[in-house]
Amino acid sequence: PRVAVVVVAAGSGTRLGAGEHKAFVGLGRHTILRHALDGLFAAHETAQVVVVAPAGREGEAETDLFEAAAAAGASRDLVSVVTGGATRQESVAAGLDALWPGIEIVLVHDAARALTPGVVFDRVVSAIDRTNWGIVPVVPVVDTIKRLEGDRITGVVDRSQLAAAQTPQGFARASLEAAYRVADREYTDDAALMADAGHQIGVVDGEALAFKITTAADLERARALVTESPV
Ligand code: CTP
Numbered sequence: 390p391r392v393a394v395v396v397v398a399a400g401s402g403t404r405l406g407a408g409e410h411k412a413f414v415g416l417g418r419h420t421i422l423r424h425a426l427d428g429l430f431a432a433h434e435t436a437q438v439v440v441v442a443p444a445g446r447e448g449e450a451e452t453d454l455f456e457a458a459a460a461a462g463a464s465r466d467l468v469s470v471v472t473g474g475a476t477r478q479e480s481v482a483a484g485l486d487a488l489w490p491g492i493e494i495v496l497v498h499d500a501a502r503a504l505t506p507g508v509v510f511d512r513v514v515s516a517i518d519r520t521n522w523g524i525v526p527v528v529p530v531v532d533t534i535k536r537l538e539g540d541r542i543t544g545v546v547d548r549s550q551l552a553a554a555q556t557p558q559g560f561a562r563a564s565l566e567a568a569y570r571v572a573d574r575e576y577t578d579d580a581a582l583m584a585d586a587g588h589q590i591g592v593v594d595g596e597a598l599a600f601k602i603t604t605a606a607d608l609e610r611a612r613a614l615v616t617e618s619p620v
């Protein structure tokens with residue numbers, strides 16, 4: 390394949406507070422990680438898939454990965470598990486180290502966005518092919534956003550100029566690897582790291598279902614959604 394997906398799943402899930410690495414928390418009949426994998430295997434294009442797992446839990450990640458691949462009719466030869474790092478950025482870097490020579494486009498995806506539909510992966514890849522830019526799926530900001538100085542409102546930010554970034558975020562493999570090599574601070578997402586390295590980043594429509602499971606309330610919402618459509 391020419392496309393790879395790096396699924397970062399090595400976080401501890403501090404804010405979720407489930408007493409468990411977030412990727413292995415149950416959501417319906419499966420783990421959060423397994424749901425995320427089912428979403429990406431529903432994408433149109435065959436991809437190399439690298440799951441970045443917490444140290445010591447690589448075997449469980451591999452079980453989810455093999456089962457998701459089998460359920461989607463994808464080959465086991467396309468998938469692998471590597472060990473993550475202390476930060477998301479280190480985990481992505483570990484995933485990049487596992488890419489095969491022929492890979493040209495890399496999508497970096499949060500396992501915590503467990504219900505992301507396959508169509509978002511297709512949208513990101515198509516937009517990269519069309520533009521040669523890095524591509525980020527975004528959704529509109531629904532709240533009215535205030536600018537603050539201490540506890541005083543000093544302005545309103547024009548909402549039409551804002552968007553909330555999701556994953557999968559996709560980039561040319563060579564550019565992403567080069568940007569990771571020179572990054573000298575922590576970035577909140579890959580698009581910010583790539584923008585700092587001088588790359589053009591465009592957007593495509595994200596999906597409400599691609600929300601990140603961060604808090605207990607997010608997990609409740611995800612559980613309600615998978616109960617409605619039992620997957
Ligand atoms: N991630 C990772 N390695 C890390 C930290 C985060 O692979 N060292 C991954 C998480 O597994 C998650 C994604 O990055 O899929 C987004 O991170 P976040 O939602 O912040 O997850 P956690 O870091 O696990 O949660 P928290 O910040 O609440 O501890």
Ligand code: MG
Pocket residue numbers: 400
């Ligand atoms: Mg985190």
